[in-house]
Amino acid sequence: MSKVAFLLASGFEDSEMKVPYDEVIQAGHQAEIIGLKKNETLLGKKGNVSYAADKAIREVKASEYDAIVIPGGSSPENLRLDQDVLAFVKEADRAGTPIASICHGPQILISADLLQGRTITSYPPLKDDVVNAGAEFRDEEVVVDGNYITSRTPQDEPAFVRELLKVL
Template sequence: MSKVAFLLANGFEDSEMKVPYDEVIKAGHEADIIGLKKGETLEGKQGNESYTAEKAISEVNAGDYDAVVIPGGSSPENLRLDTDILSFVTEVNSAGKPIAAICHGPQILMSADLLQGRTITSYPPLKDDVINAGAEFKDEEVVVDGNYITSRTPQDEPAFVRELLKVL
């Protein structure tokens, strides 16, 4: 089975963390919640979900993971300037491993300069940012481009999870 890194900070969109996380575990995969500080309690934007960062990004190795999930909400904004987060996703991408980003999740890929020449979707108001980062934007429930799996909003979670589980 696969080992999946969930990159998380405060303000994540509750269901965009809970649904993929629960489905990955249910399918028999291992999942680590990785934040900026180990042991930090991370609260969802809607106040429905709360998780504890099991590991700090500074103490993990991209080579130990088979895939990365980046939930949306404000979490990506709170992670995107951290150099360890950017190095981690860059290493995962260089290895060709799956990166699944929903809603605002692609902001981390933008900050890591990983969107040039790619085709993705995201939360629709990020369309101009996606294009300015060098990617083609598609307004679809899920877009798979190579090792990237992207979706727009919580309504797209079934398609997002389906494609994630396919690659795991």
């Protein structure tokens, strides 16, 4: 089975973490939560769920994972300035590892300068940021472009999870 990294900081959109995480585990895959600090408690923005980081970003290599999931909310904003996070997603992208990001998740891809020539979707208010980063924006429930799987909002979670599980 596959090993999936969930990049997470506090302020994540509760369901955008919980639904894919639970579905990945239920499908028999291994899921690890990667945060800025190991064992740090990470709280969802709605307060419905919390997780502890299994590992710190500086302790892992992208090559250890078969896919990466970036939940939305304000978690990506809290991660995008960390150079280890950016190096991790760049390494994954170079290897063609699937990167699934939902809602504000593409903010990390923007900061890692990985969207040039790509086609993605995101939380609609990020459209200008996505386009300015060189990507084509599509307002669709899920967009798959090469190794990228992107979705807009919690309402798109079924399509997001479906495409994630396909690549696993």
